[in-house]
Amino acid sequence: MSLDKAAANSIESVLTFIDKQIEVIKKEITMIIKQDEPLTVQLKLLVSINGNGDKTAWALLAYISDISLFENSKQISSYAGLNPSIDQPGTSLNRSSLSKTGSA
Numbered sequence: 001m002s003l004d005k006a007a008a009n010s011i012e013s014v015l016t017f018i019d020k021q022i023e024v025i026k027k028e029i030t031m032i033i034k035q036d037e038p039l040t041v042q043l044k045l046l047v048s049i050n051g052n053g054d055k056t057a058w059a060l061l062a063y064i065s066d067i068s069l070f071e072n073s074k075q076i077s078s079y080a081g082l083n084p085s086i087d088q089p090g091t092s093l094n095r096s097s098l099s100k101t102g103s104a
Contacts, residue, residue, distance in 0.1 A: 042067050
């Protein structure tokens with residue numbers, strides 16, 4: 001077996017292990033959320049937003065902690081720096097992007 005083939009096999013083994021660990025972590029997150037009613041409700045709310053899936057909702061819950069501390073979705077998006085910002089420098093075309101402001 002050549003050295004390149006051995007390295008490729010080793011890398012493939014590591015990637016397979018990482019993929020398995022990701023699945024274990026996803027199952028653990030799901031189990032933790034299912035055991036906590038407020039988290040379950042918050043997850044359902046976040047997933048109900050168009051474009052949000054489980055991973056995004058999990059990340060937002062981890063980052064924000066408790067969405068009930070906010071009065072509306074605009075406050076959450078501003079806190080997370082996900083609110084759109086329109087760039088209008090003079091006469092150029094309007095471009096929008098995420099503001100990237102919010103909690104450091």
